[in-house]
Amino acid sequence: MNLLYPYGTTGGGEYLIHHGIDMAGNPDTRVLAAGDGEVVAAGDDSQVAYGPTTDFYGNLVIVKLDQDYKGQPVYYLYGHLSKVLVEPGQKVKRGETVGFVGKSGIALGYHLHFEVRVGENSYASTRNPLLWMEPLPRRGIVAGRILDAQGKFPPEVLVILEGKERWESWTYRLGQGINSDDELGENFVFGDVEPGEYVLEVKVGPHIYKRRVVVEPGKISFVEIKAID
Ligand SMILES: [Zn+2]
Incomplete structure (x- = not known):
């Protein structure tokens, strides 16, 4: 499932930054x-x-x-x-x-x-409204923070979640009215994901990073990836 125009992104350069x-x-x-x-x-x-x-x-x-x-x-x-x-x-x-x-x-x-x-x-x-909506019954949420080697949020990096389902989104372009949740500090969210084991994959700078994520019904699974160079 492809989030075509996720919160905080231009949908891969297609539109204005999305505030919802x-x-x-x-x-x-x-x-x-x-x-x-x-x-x-x-x-x-x-x-x-x-x-x-x-x-x-x-x-x-x-x-x-x-x-x-x-x-x-x-x-x-x-x-x-x-x-x-x-x-x-x-x-x-x-x-x-x-x-x-x-x-x-x-x-x-x-x-x-x-x-x-x-x-x-x-x-x-x-x-991000996805963090304010209850997931659909028996579905979970994956949120996370992708940081570059300088510890900054890289804008619009493709994030792939692969498992029972395949999801794609991008990291936020923070600033310009786009904000992380005060508590989570996330820069991407997937809502309504079928529970199970997944691998989250991003490419930051020259490297590809992968993390295992377990999605549970009604819960937020949080992932953090810090690029090394
Ligand atoms: Zn809209």
Whole structure:
């Protein structure tokens, strides 16, 4: 399974840096509140820029979660909706319909853009949404940190996870609104991986590095690789 346009990447040089993740859908697909909270923005973004420019997310919904994370407020954003069913100030419960999938704003086709912001409701404060979603039943998460020989995060290095399934992604381009989780300090994540034994492979500088990873249902397996030169 190939994550075509993962969080924090340009999808291998194809697009702008992605501040969220995309999910498939069509105009009949309901968009459900991801968690209990209060709607802080709803409608089109033609007047206020919630991203790099106005008319970027099109019809959007932003919800501030009732629950903080380490004393910081947490927001989630849905973009490119065809229809918005909530209003600012409204309380929503997890699972409640807040709108329908669309392709408004800058979108190539029907899909749902999902974004998580920690600390403040800004494009500069995003985190990887995969770490905020429960994995599908009986699936696990693999997150990790790839460091170059100088101890820095190398941007957009191909990461391959091979086992029962084969997954490919890239490391984040940190900065420019892309942030690691405060606790994990990761620069890549795979969500919804079938449990089992895997080998994670990356090429940093001249060398290929491999690590064994065990994926367990409902858990995050963390891998760190430090390049030697
Ligand atoms: Zn997106």
